Amino acid sequence: MTKHHARRPRLGFLGTGWIGRHRMEAIHRSGEAEITAIADRSPENARQAAKIAPEAILVDSLDDLLSMKKLDGIVIATPSACHSSQAIQALDAGFSVFCQKPLARTAEETGQVIDAARKADRLLSVDFSYRYTDGFQKINSLAKSGGLGDIYAADLVFHNAYGPDKPWFYDAALSGGGCLMDLGIHLIDLALWVLDFPRLKAVSSSIYAGGTRLNGPGMVEDYAVASLGLENGSIVRIACSWNLPAGQDAVIESTFFGTKGGARFSNINGSFYDFTAERFTGTSRETLSVPPEDWGGRASVAWVQQLRNGGGFSPATENLLFTAAALDAAYGR
Incomplete structure (x- = not known):
């Protein structure tokens, strides 16, 4: 009970x-x-x-x-x-x-x-x-209320200019995977959450380690891109990495496109903690959320x-x- x-x-x-x-x-x-x-x-x-x-x-x-x-x-x-x-x-x-x-x-x-x-x-x-940031809470509410119309595309990225500092992250048996498991899991969860968890129809991906396609057992990736075709007709594209020369500490961004407009969640000045969220209508934009906030x-x-x-x-x-x-x-x- x-x-x-x-x-x-x-x-x-x-x-x-x-x-x-x-x-x-x-x-x-x-x-x-x-x-x-x-x-x-x-x-x-x-x-x-x-x-x-x-x-x-x-x-x-x-x-x-x-x-x-x-x-x-x-x-x-x-x-x-x-x-x-x-x-x-x-x-x-x-x-x-x-x-x-x-x-x-x-x-x-x-x-x-x-x-x-x-x-x-x-x-x-x-x-x-990340579901609990103010920005994503507002984007999710906007999507669920129909404010974006039918969402047909989403692009999400999480590039971390630093790799993890614990050795077990680099052992596939212990970690289950590299940056896709570490960072991409957030992107996939956020996209499916906003879209109400539609079923997968088709998935394609390219996974790299040290600049070359991953081809060895036990290795973990430091760069990955994936495209998720969903049964509701939406397409979700994600990209994530460790140690990418991003020009800043991190690039974290999620953008959703619908028949009535779009919305974007993005970090500010390379921050892992400070985010803004915006709503797009045509060529205009509206701010939905700004930092600071204690969301972790x-x-x-x-x-x-x-x-x-x-x-x-x-x-x-x-x-x-x-x-x-x-x-x-x-x-x-």
């Missing part, structure tokens, strides 16, 4: 590197949950996390968290290869889960996690944080609020499989 939490949910955190601590800070500031326990193999990470929530218990492993029956949910921010198995363990034990992206390395693994959440009737969410932790807080209001399985969780299937197709899996 679904749990209803008049009290604040009690959470355990598995993995408290930079991203895990950032989400912990956001949840702590919101006051929506109790940070009850912290598990990290790095004593330094655990110590830093304990500064945010000094009342939390420090434990050694996921098994330790799962033995704490007073917990209601677990926040997972570990290397990608661990996500699906750890999420399934937590769900099977009766805990709701908030997981960093990717939820899993393949669509098959993603489906297994979703099945576990459905069977346990527990809330499962993934940290697709909003997805985690939204999960906590859902958990507090019930915490059962949400049918929207099924949509995670559409994004995973698109990634599989782009990789030729």
